[in-house]
Amino acid sequence: xxxxxxxxxxxxxxxxxxxxxxxxxxxxxxxxxxxxxxxxxxxxxxxxxxxxxxxxxxxxxxxxxxxxxxxxxxxxxxxxxxxxxxxxxxxxxxxxxxxxxxxxxxxxxxxxxxxxxxxxxxxxxxxxxxxxxxxxxxxxxxxxxxxxxxxxxxx
Amino acid sequence: xxxxxxxxxxxxxxxxxxxxxxxxxxxxxxxxxxxxxxxxxxxxxxxxxxxxxxxxxxxxxxxxxxxxxxxxxxxxxxxxxxxxxxxxxxxxxxxxxxxxxxxxxxxxxxxxxxxxxxxxxxxxxxxxxxxxxxxxxxxxxxxxxxxxxxxxxxxxxxxxxxxxxxxxxxxxxxxxxxxxxxxxxxxxxxxxxxxxxxxxxxxxxxxxxxxxxxxxxxxxxxxxxxxxxxxxxxxxxxxxxxxxxxxxxxxxxxxxxxxxxxxxxxxxxxxxxxxxxxxxxxxxxxxxxxxxxxxxxxxxxxxxxxxxxxxxxxxxxxxxxxxxxxxxxxxxxxxxxxxxxxxxxxxxxxxxxxxxxxxxxxxxxxxxxxxxxxxxxxxxxxxxxxxxxxxxxxxxxxxxxxxxxxxxxxxxxxxxxxxxxxxxxxxxxxxxxxxxxxxxxxxxxxxxxxxxxxxxxxxxxxxxxxxxxxxxxxxxxxxxxxxxxxxxxxxxxxxxxxxxxxxxxxxxxxxxxxxxxxxxxxxxxxxxxxxxxxxxxxxxxxxxxxxxxxxxxxxxxxxxxxxxxxxxxxxxxxxxxxxxxxxxxxxxxxxxxxxxxxxxxxxxxxxxxxxxxxxxxxxxxxxxxxxxxxxxxxxxxxxxxxxxxxxxxxxxxxxxxxxxxxxxxxxxxxxxxxxxxxxxxxxxxxxxxxxxxxxxxxxxxxxxxxxxxxxxxxxxxxxxxxxxxxxxxxxxxxxxxxxxxxxxxxxxxxxxxxxxxxxxxxxxxxxxxxxxxxxxxxxxxxxxxx
Ligand code: FES
Ligand code: FES
Numbered sequence: 001x002x003x004x005x006x007x008x009x010x011x012x013x014x015x016x017x018x019x020x021x022x023x024x025x026x027x028x029x030x031x032x033x034x035x036x037x038x039x040x041x042x043x044x045x046x047x048x049x050x051x052x053x054x055x056x057x058x059x060x061x062x063x064x065x066x067x068x069x070x071x072x073x074x075x076x077x078x079x080x081x082x083x084x085x086x087x088x089x090x091x092x093x094x095x096x097x098x099x100x101x102x103x104x105x106x107x108x109x110x111x112x113x114x115x116x117x118x119x120x121x122x123x124x125x126x127x128x129x130x131x132x133x134x135x136x137x138x139x140x141x142x143x144x145x146x147x148x149x150x151x152x153x154x155x
Numbered sequence: 156x157x158x159x160x161x162x163x164x165x166x167x168x169x170x171x172x173x174x175x176x177x178x179x180x181x182x183x184x185x186x187x188x189x190x191x192x193x194x195x196x197x198x199x200x201x202x203x204x205x206x207x208x209x210x211x212x213x214x215x216x217x218x219x220x221x222x223x224x225x226x227x228x229x230x231x232x233x234x235x236x237x238x239x240x241x242x243x244x245x246x247x248x249x250x251x252x253x254x255x256x257x258x259x260x261x262x263x264x265x266x267x268x269x270x271x272x273x274x275x276x277x278x279x280x281x282x283x284x285x286x287x288x289x290x291x292x293x294x295x296x297x298x299x300x301x302x303x304x305x306x307x308x309x310x311x312x313x314x315x316x317x318x319x320x321x322x323x324x325x326x327x328x329x330x331x332x333x334x335x336x337x338x339x340x341x342x343x344x345x346x347x348x349x350x351x352x353x354x355x356x357x358x359x360x361x362x363x364x365x366x367x368x369x370x371x372x373x374x375x376x377x378x379x380x381x382x383x384x385x386x387x388x389x390x391x392x393x394x395x396x397x398x399x400x401x402x403x404x405x406x407x408x409x410x411x412x413x414x415x416x417x418x419x420x421x422x423x424x425x426x427x428x429x430x431x432x433x434x435x436x437x438x439x440x441x442x443x444x445x446x447x448x449x450x451x452x453x454x455x456x457x458x459x460x461x462x463x464x465x466x467x468x469x470x471x472x473x474x475x476x477x478x479x480x481x482x483x484x485x486x487x488x489x490x491x492x493x494x495x496x497x498x499x500x501x502x503x504x505x506x507x508x509x510x511x512x513x514x515x516x517x518x519x520x521x522x523x524x525x526x527x528x529x530x531x532x533x534x535x536x537x538x539x540x541x542x543x544x545x546x547x548x549x550x551x552x553x554x555x556x557x558x559x560x561x562x563x564x565x566x567x568x569x570x571x572x573x574x575x576x577x578x579x580x581x582x583x584x585x586x587x588x589x590x591x592x593x594x595x596x597x598x599x600x601x602x603x604x605x606x607x608x609x610x611x612x613x614x615x616x617x618x619x620x621x622x623x624x625x626x627x628x629x630x631x632x633x634x635x636x637x638x639x640x641x642x643x644x645x646x647x648x649x650x651x652x653x654x655x656x657x658x659x660x661x662x663x664x665x666x667x668x669x670x671x672x673x674x675x676x677x678x679x680x681x682x683x684x685x686x687x688x689x690x691x692x693x694x695x696x697x698x699x700x701x702x703x704x705x706x707x708x709x710x711x712x713x714x715x716x717x718x719x720x721x722x723x724x725x726x727x728x729x730x731x732x733x734x735x736x737x738x739x740x741x742x743x744x745x746x747x748x749x750x751x752x753x754x755x756x757x758x759x760x761x762x763x764x765x766x767x768x769x770x771x772x773x774x775x776x777x778x779x780x781x782x783x784x785x786x787x788x789x790x791x792x793x794x795x796x797x798x799x800x801x802x803x804x805x806x807x808x809x810x811x812x813x814x815x816x817x818x819x820x821x822x823x824x825x826x827x828x829x830x831x832x833x834x835x836x837x838x839x840x841x842x843x844x845x846x847x848x849x850x851x852x853x854x855x856x857x858x859x860x861x862x863x864x865x866x867x868x869x870x871x872x873x874x875x876x877x878x879x880x881x882x883x884x885x886x887x888x889x890x891x892x893x894x895x896x897x898x899x900x901x902x903x904x905x906x907x908x909x910x911x912x913x914x915x916x917x918x919x920x921x922x923x924x925x926x927x928x929x930x931x932x933x934x935x936x937x938x939x940x941x
Contacts (some may be wrong), residue, residue: 035539037539040874045539093392093839095541097538098588124881131878132540134255135854137881138885139846140881
């Protein structure tokens, strides 16, 4: 039995320590906003924040998450950047099927918190681990730029 | 009163986590349910004794086309699709599956517009699989809007008429003196108003007006249709992680399953040892699923299932299984050898499927003969959400929650496999995390039902891992297309020979089908609208060794790749500008009866209503050339490529701009795509579909390949089956939709027709940039210079 800090609350988890965080979140905690896409760290659908860093939960055993702050898509609106990213996603009409978008939003939020006005190359670097089979990349880029410009004009 | 909406039942017994704050099931839907319990549905009056589709669909002894020709046709009864609560909330049923095309927004938006409903007060609910009630639900073929725009307009107009009649009766004034406007009925003479909620009860008692008497809106008065101002209905749920996909279903006491399936299609389990699997913590049971005899149909592949207390335990358990497989008849399927077989077949004549003029004579006299062979490999749809389904069986009633493009087909097949009457099977349709044709085949839905049955009806969620998805798809075909043309001294084509060789989708459903069906040939190969006097199309045999199935835009992909690449090659041979050459090849604007081209299918549409209109094809080519400034001079290593293709009764032309650096690294600064899909109901979603089509087209052209060795798929996951990522995606995509919307013209498809012209336009651009001609997909490292 371990305790994990998930979205600001301590949760008891009774699973083998090598269980990937993804399945602890989805199957045990019912936080299904974090998606399964590949299970090998190749697609980004499962991206969560671990102490603010974008992390592929499908290849992160729960043992590694102990003592860290885990934030999932369900709570990213509590972060001011996360909230802006979600709003920009809607303004730009980014989602198609939407399945990859929780992971995209988590990756974009982590990028923008670290680098409030990313260049195209920065965006490519931060976002290319996230596959969107529907092909929403151009709008993702626009949405990230929208947030970046809002951040810039703020005093 | 029986609730007409099945989907919300889901939330009544969804797993309650130990802490209420953890409950992340669709909260808005839950609140909605509570509201409904308070206010009740009134207009729907329990959606009573509903008319059946075969009663509402006009019967005709003539050929049937469009929605009329689809199983269960269409339904336009407002009592089936609209419910109004006394608080004024309008609930609209969406009966087609949402997989990213925006149908849960666009179809209800059509109803809401005719109904004069305020979109802010509209709720959308998803229909379960039940075609006798809702009309056809097979969400494929780019036809949801094309087939249901008019029925949904009538649904809205009929409901609006009932509300107006109820108000007029209440005020005792003639119905012509009142009008519905944004959720209320107005009597302008006196300024009186009644809200929809107030009118719902009385309106529900009125008869549904006859179809012929309905007054549809003048398109000039549309509020939502054609405007693109309505955001996607599920947007908020998606960006907050609350959207529910098939893989997200959670039921009380639910078990989790994965299945080890025969690596080779047609193979089966010889023996297995589950000892170690059962030792994995969380593993509950190991079950053998029988394999099915050919044809593949939608039948499960069989194999060994592991049931566990969570998905990870099930996956671990599966890894611990020891299984001896029998490979069966396709154990030597090898993509390298198979390609050679297809090429050999393409070099000999085969079944003639169209023959105009005298090809042989024309080739004899040609001043110049050009030929080329093009190869396009198998592909997997690879929706980001892999197939998943959750089933439970209680007292002989099976309920399934799944991401399916084919809810009615799923229902029929599950009923057959469980030996239950169809009305004892309910398919709840969740959101789909992409479909692209994979989720039209309900093999995984049947698997979930069988596993629940094996567990005495307990809820079982079956998840396919990415490896499962790539190993056991219904794959896009693999093809060799061989073309030969004869040019006269002016470089004008006199003769055109096209041999198309590819295993057919019909092999999945019948024995020994080795020729493409009319539906496959009608995807751009037989109905090629070129003005060439001597033209022959042949279809030599190809034996299938795996399950062949639909992939977004289907056979249009290899056909357009070959034809549109070859036209560019001919332009070079003729020493002419590609665009001018292509326009001359298409010839003057004319409306061609597709039957005269040997195409009896015509994407299921009437040849009179939907002729092949070369004028429209010319216009998209001219538009895209103009927008992309075709002919502009680019520095060395950069180039523009053009392609045009007609599919799903929509006309598309594309110009791709590429840059290839010294090392041969390809980048795509820009794509221009011009589309004529007839009237545009939701232009914003049309744009997003076309953007997506450009990316998918680039992805399959540059990276996409499923190959087989010793009968099994070589690729495992996204490191070996690569998809285009952001850094290699086109940097800018410009969508040009034409002409101006005229709602009196027939609608074209949108979801698929953007895909086929991308690969050839890209390869033509690479040729312009480098002089290197790509005839084999994917491009992968063919351009590399080291
Ligand atoms: S599911 Fe974790 S990266 Fe794909
Ligand atoms: S929106 Fe469908 S996978 Fe990205």
